[in-house]
């Protein structure tokens with residue numbers, strides 16, 4: 001049984017809880033909105049901080065991770081904070097080296113080449129290997145002073161698997177797709193390992209102060225429906241069941257769960273047939289169909305403006321956002337983009353989007 005570093009008690013009272021209300025399907029005064037990658041490079045304040053600080057050093061220094069998490073909260077009318085970290089900290093704690101290359105993104109120095117390489121991975125120890133990430137959550141939850149809820153996150157097992165095999169981002173993911181067909185058993189073994197780690201990591205995030213959780217399956221779009229079920233959704237189901245089971249035993253550990261399977265609109269109905277509370281969709285998914293399925297299975301929706309739409313004029317953003325919100329409906333809805341905000345977005349355009357949604 002996991003002994004938590006922190007005990008999920010003694011935090012400041014919450015002042016703005018509209019995102020938690022929407023997550024529970026309750027009525028809200030305004031539509032809650034937060035933005036994936038809201039603490040990132042589109043903010044000058046973040047870029048300045050990055051000059052002096054290596055990316056993963058920010059993630060492992062609670063004081064810095066907290067400062068970066070709070071940046072957008074102090075600048076823009078957001079209804080939630082998301083802890084500053086990265087999905088690739090998990091493979092790092094399993095012994096894989098990841099370097100942030102300027103202009104390229106994260107790169108693994110030694111990606112897994114054959115199934116034998118799985119034997120070189122270590123099973124991390126939650127209370128020591130994850131201490132900085134959990135302390136960052138604990139410190140940030142306190143430092144938020146109850147302004148808005150704090151969201152924790154992780155990469156989904158399948159998406160982490162693809163990075164560990166490819167060594168970096170890709171458009172075709174031929175190495176990962178080859179693995180699932182050439183080495184199905186070993187692929188399952190690795191996905192199983194990752195799933196167990198993520199269950200413990202997410203539970204520890206709740207204990208440390210995370211009030212909602214999002215799983216990023218950013219590479220869900222490379223699978224067909226059968227493989228999606230076998231190599232992706234079944235593992236995420238396990239994570240959701242694990243967390244819901246823990247919350248049943250200890251109601252203090254209840255936290256709404258968000259799943260984002262990017263480019264997997266093809267599997268939306270099966271995603272709705274899980275224990276996740278909130279389904280994040282990208283901009284390729286027709287909203288009316290998403291709403292119909294969400295209602296059928298009692299889910300809340302999150303999304304989905306194309307982040308590129310923030311390059312348009314303020315007037316266009318207002319029109320587009322208004323139409324989008326009217327199509328989603330104002331209940332059982334959390335507003336966001338359809339993917340992370342792009343680094344060269346003008347923060348004032350984001351402000352237009354946020355203010356429009358709050359005014360509706």
Ligand code: 1CP
Nearest residue numbers: 036037038039040082083084085086087105169216218340
């Ligand atoms: O140089 C820099 O400053 C790096 C830019 C950056 C940032 C700001 C990276 C590198 N990661 C992050 C932070 C981050 N990553 C957050 C922080 C909280 C917030 O949203 O504000 C989160 C939630 C992530 C999640 C993440 N990392 C995802 C899932 C979301 C998505 O975009 O699909 C993925 C795929 C990553 C990997 C990653 N980390 C960074 C980059 C550039 C990438 C993508 C690499 C690739 O596939 O090519």
